[in-house]
Amino acid sequence: MSSDAGRPVLALNVGSSSLKFGFYMVDASGSRVLISGAEEAGGEPEAALARIAQRLQAQSMPAPAAVGHRIVHGGPHCRLHTLIDAAVMQQLQAATAFAPLHVPPALALVRAAQARFPGVAQVACLDTAFHAGMPAVARTLPIPRELRALGIERYGFHGLSGESIVRQLGSDLPPRLVIAHLGHGASVTAVAHGASVDTSMGLTPTGGVIMSTRCGDLDPGVLAYVVREHGYDAAQLASLIDQRSGMLGISGLSGDLRELIAAAASTSASDDDARLAIAMFCASVRKQIAAMAAVLGGVDQLVFTGGIGENDASTRAFICEGLDALGIPTAKARVLPAQEDEQIALLTWQITRQPH
CATH class of the missing domain: 3.30.420.40 (ATPase, nucleotide binding domain)
Known part of the structure; x- marks a missing residue:
């Protein structure tokens, strides 16, 4: 060959x-x-x-x-x-x-x-x-x-997804791009002229926005408190922030956004926590998009990707509420697959x- x-x-x-x-x-x-x-x-x-x-x-x-x-x-x-x-x-x-x-x-x-x-x-x-x-x-x-x-x-994560978005945009790649990769894990990245210049996840994939079962950014004093007052060790902390928090922890029901949306459609007051979990997830993503806009000095394009980002139009719309006022062109937001x-x-x- x-x-x-x-x-x-x-x-x-x-x-x-x-x-x-x-x-x-x-x-x-x-x-x-x-x-x-x-x-x-x-x-x-x-x-x-x-x-x-x-x-x-x-x-x-x-x-x-x-x-x-x-x-x-x-x-x-x-x-x-x-x-x-x-x-x-x-x-x-x-x-x-x-x-x-x-x-x-x-x-x-x-x-x-x-x-x-x-x-x-x-x-x-x-x-x-x-x-x-x-x-x-x-x-x-x-x-x-x-x-x-x-x-x-x-360090940042979802980099392969981000690279694939830059590749798919090709000659349409704008100078100031924000990528919202939303799935079981979720992150938001600021891309300037094709290069990542900031991202929501940190040392590990636990930081940044609220996720399915991960807490995202959290006052570190919370961790010091549960160690000091409730005797948590490293394994218990890891379980808390990676497996028992996020939308699962807020709702007490599920970390699967589809299940939460179905529960939130109920008129029962018992499903208020499901509605709260959805609202908090969307708010945390919205805030990170706005933060990345500040890093870039404005946004020319917003791209949604990942399982939620690609498939859930109502959640995308909820996240975009109010972003136009910040100069983020949500009317031109695109959906691209994470290849x-x-x-x-x-x-x-x-x-x-x-x-x-």
């Missing part, structure tokens, strides 16, 4: 319960999906990968020339999308401390892919890479220097073509 010919690339995106995949033919003109889908992972990415390999074989797909992996957090030493070697694996292993729920299954999947496809290039596509060039005023957290030296700073898997495939093709 010549260097200019299309190459088959397998893109892997492991989550808490499933492994999404896309098998693409990629060349200089772009990518074409041959097969895509998802397999239940259930904490066993190796078994899920084996089922994906069986599906590819059953449809007579060629062997992948490269495999790209979504890695949520690269940590302080792995900032850019990169070919995976032993040194990179060590750097990613160290990043587990920053994202203990996300990085271990991704690394288990890398090892499984290395074993299943020996000799095939493996590429780490980092959700943090899009934000790696943020200015110090956005990247730096207001903590002592000795802690900042340990890599504690704003993370395709972005992984394109990045993998680009990186494996570079001389190493």
